[in-house]
Amino acid sequence: MGLTSQSTGIATLKEMFEIKIESYDDIVVALAGNPNTGKSTVFNSLTGLNQHTGNWPGKTVTNAQGRYKYKDKQYTLVDLPGTYSLLANSIEEQIARDFICFGNPHVTVVVTDATSLERNLNLVLQIMEITNRVVVCVNLLDEANRKNIRVDLNKLERILGVPVVGTIARSGKGLEELKNAIEKVAKDEIKTNPKKINYDxxxxxxxxxxxxxxxxxxxxxxxxxxxxxxxxxxxxxxxxxxxxxxxxxxxxxxxxxxxxxxxxxxxxxxxxxxxxxxxxxxxxxxxxxxxxxxxxxxxENKNHNLLDHKIDRILTSRIFGIPIMIGLLGLVFWITIEGANLPSDILANGLFWIEGKLSNLFKLMKAPNWFHDILVLGIYRTLAWVVSVMLPPMAIFFPLFTLLEDLGYLPRVAFNLDYYFKKAGAHGKQALTMCMGFGCNAAGVISCRIIDSSRERLIAIITNNFVPCNGRFPILIALATIFIGSSTGALSSLTATLSVLIAILLGVIITLFVSKLLSKTILKGLPSSFTLELPPYRKPQVGKIIVRSIFDRTLFVLSRAVIVAAPAGLIIWVMANIIIGNASLLTHCAQFLNPFAQLLGMDGYILMAFILGLPANEIVIPILIMSYMSKGSMLDLDSLTEMKQLLVSNGWTWLTAICTMLFALNHWPCGTTLLTIRKETQSWKWAWVSFLVPTITGIVICFLVAQGARLFGLI
Missing domain, CATH: 1.10.287.1770 (Helix Hairpins)
Structure with missing residues (x-):
């Protein structure tokens, strides 16, 4: 059969699945496989940088496509969602099945794990029932060799009746043979005869x-x-x-x-x-x-998984599992916080050095002062703060998080927390999306795609903001250091770190509580079951971890924050420089909010800083300092000691600091996250719900703490 648009369903692929095919001569290859088989590594190795992502039509599941050239032919590679079967128990299974069945790709490559071939063959057999244009890729042969597992690829090929290629995708071994097999199946040079399943x-x-x-x-x-x-x-x-x-x-x-x-x-x-x-x-x-x-x-070795099992007995045990998880989380945050200080200072100095040069340029151009102030002191300075505060922590946190993922530890986190999320009427995978939210809530919302149930996915999206992102860490760290750590002398840094860790654990507890509340009210339903695979521990690829985390996560999130923060700088400058009577518009707004803010243990300027910080949480502290010092542009102080003097002189107490930290932990998502929620849910309704739920929670908690402290005479 020739490769015509009619025989291969190119029109269907373009119109119904929104696959970007540049030419009818392109050979379309579907890439299927179980999770944790190295399917994404095969995809990345074949396509390199010639790839793009989107969403499947009407779905929030990622659609990854790439292109590669082989023997003067263009190949479009479609990375299907990782799935264990095609019996349509989840969105991922339905997408994979429908694409193979109705998209009629020229070839379907099924990536399998050489160390778990028996389980992976279930999907291979199901796909071969749909199409005879199949190539089986037995990946991770290096892992199998390490565990003394041998796979007879020639015999497997004879039994299955389709080409079988062994690969080590990490190093690129076997990928040329895989390309060759794909070409021969696509051109009908190999006549496949898929094994038929004999049923009862x-x-x-x-x-x-x-x-x-x-x-x-x-x-x-x-x-x-x-x-x-x-x-x-x-x-x-x-x-x-x-x-x-x-x-x-x-x-x-x-x-x-x-x-x-x-x-x-x-x-x-x-x-x-x-x-x-x-x-x-x-x-x-x-x-x-x-x-x-x-x-x-x-x-060859019956005890090949013995070491993994021994490690899992500790990392997933009821006694040690949670404490080890908290310890690792604390270590990651400590490295992130300590490691980000120096590069953040260097980046800030560099960016503000550029600010000085820009100011000189405007003077040489004899530009009006208001024009200079809007562009440089307003927009540029806001962007400089966002970049200098966000980039270093994300550049450290995301690689560390990806390292844990590459090692195979994150599924153990989900295993440890699955019981608690089930009790809360939520999905066990929400633990993973919550962890991603520590780096950035927008990235955490995107990661909710791994949850099959739309109801449980919404619960995860709405509650993701209860864990602090890197934009809120500067607020938590600064206030913990100034008002809590400073009172303990030599143990100040340890006390401050423990305070931040307690705040994080409080966020997790609130996440579980609100998830339970949502599952009993507006998002009622039964918790769904899911297959949680504990993959083998693997040696991480440090180079690829750094590249993937920087380009796929750090720069992606930073670009969104910059887009949102730029107009915020303009608004902040305007409010600080429009004088009504003898006070700025910013001051008038703060005075209006002050009575309500006092009930929450804060003041009007603090609440106004959070409101103006909607585009990006990183700018809350600079706005607050600017407001207290009555300056017309965002400022920073040279040290935390100077900052403490400024805050105390404006009426701050330990209660103000505690309530501000609690509100920083529980308030509306930033603009970037809200836009991401709107995109992921395709609804402004759920974006508003995601705005109101944490905000109402923060107001209630701060009110109870503030009024309780005053009632018992603690302040």
Whole structure:
């Protein structure tokens, strides 16, 4: 069969799946596989920088596409969501199944893990039921060799009836052979003969009864045997997808409906209910995978996972799991806080040196003072603060976080917290999205895509702001050092660090409490189940970790913050320089807010600083200093001692500091995060809910603390 647009479904790929194909001569390759098989590494190694991401139409799941050239042919590689099966229990499974089934890619590459081949073969067998254009990539051969696991690739290829290529994607080994196999399958130079799964005798008989009718209805558009299985399985999502993508509604076919009624009646006579039928289908797939694995996989060391199990007994134990997790979290924050100080100072000095040069340039140009002040003291200075405060911590935190991810520790965090999130009516994976929020809440919101249930995904999105991002750490650290740490002498740094850690733990507790409240009110529903795989511990690739964390996370988040912060600088300058009577507009607004702020243990200037800091939390402290010093542009002080003197002279006490820290922990998301929530949920409604929930929580907590302290005479 030739590679025409009709035979390969190029038009469908472009229109229905929004795949960016530059030419009808492009060969489209789908990349499928279980999570933790190195699928993304294969994708990145093949495509390099020639890739882009978006969302699948109508979904919040990431759509990654890339291109590579091989023997003068262009290949478009589509990285499908990682999934364990195609039985459509999640959005990811539905996307992968629909793309393979209806997109008709020229080739589907299934990436498997050589150390867990038996489990991975379940997906391979399911995909081969849909299409015969399959190449199996057995990845992580180096990990298998390290554990003394041998895979007979030639025998596996003979059994499966499709090309099998062994790779070590990290080092690029085997990727040329993989490209060659893809080319030969795409051009029909290799005639594949996928292994057929033999189901239970009763099930095979049922398939034979219904398959001829399905064959007449769908023709060559789909594999009629596979469709017959899904119809008997009661896969309503498949029928919906067929209706959407190929304009064919099997549920409306009267002859098929009657045939199914007769078939189910006969199955019931043999005591086979629908659930038992599904179990039978899955059992046959699993059994086939087991048999194949027994033939091709040789375990030279039966205790190859013994070390991993020993480590997991400690890291996931009920006694040590949580304390170790908190300890590692504290270590990451300590390294981030200590490591960011020097580069942040250097970056700030450099950026403000540039500010001086810009001011000189404006003077040489004889520009009006107001024009200079708006652009330099307003917009540029705001951007300088955002970059100097955000970039160093993110450049340290994200690589450390990615390091834990690459080591295989983050799934253990989800395992340790799964019980607590289940109790809160939320999803266990919310622990991972919460951890990502420590670096940036916008990135945390994006990471909520890993949660299948839309209800539980919304809970994770709404509550992600309860953990402090790097933009709020300067507030927490500065106030903890000035008002809490300074009172303990030689132990000041340790006390300040413990104060910040307690604030973080409080954020986690509030996250669980609010998640429970949401699951019982506006987002009612039963917690969903999910498969949590504990991947083997792996040696991290430091170079790739740094590149991935800097480009995919740090610069992505920073660019969004800069876009939002630029107009904020203009607004702050205008409010500080418009004089009404004998006071600036900023002062008038602060005086208006003061009565309400006093109830919360703060003052009007503090509340005004948080309001003007909506674009980026990093600018809250500079705005506050500017307000107290009655200056017309954002300022900073040379030391925390000077800052303490300024705050105390403006009526600050330990209660003011505590309430300000609590409000910094619990208030509206920054502008970048709100825009991200709007994009991820496709709704301003949930963006507003995400704004109100933490804000109301912060107001209630600060009110109770402030009034409680005053009631008991503590202040």
């Amino acid at each position: 005798g009763v099930l095979e008989k049922a398939i034979k009864e219904i398959q001829p009718l399905i064959d007449n209805l769908v023709g060559k558009k789909m594999n009629s045997r596979w469709v017959s299985l899904r119809i008997m399985d009661g896969d309503s999502k498949l029928l919906e997808s067929m209706k959407d993508y190929i304009s064919f509604d099997l549920s409306k076919n009267e002859l098929l409906r009657k045939k199914l009624e007769t078939l189910f009646t006969n199955l019931k006579k043999e005591n086979i209910e629908l659930e038992k039928l599904r179990d039978c289908i899955v059992a046959s797939i699993v059994k086939t995978a087991e048999n194949i694995s027994e033939e091709v996989v040789i375990f």
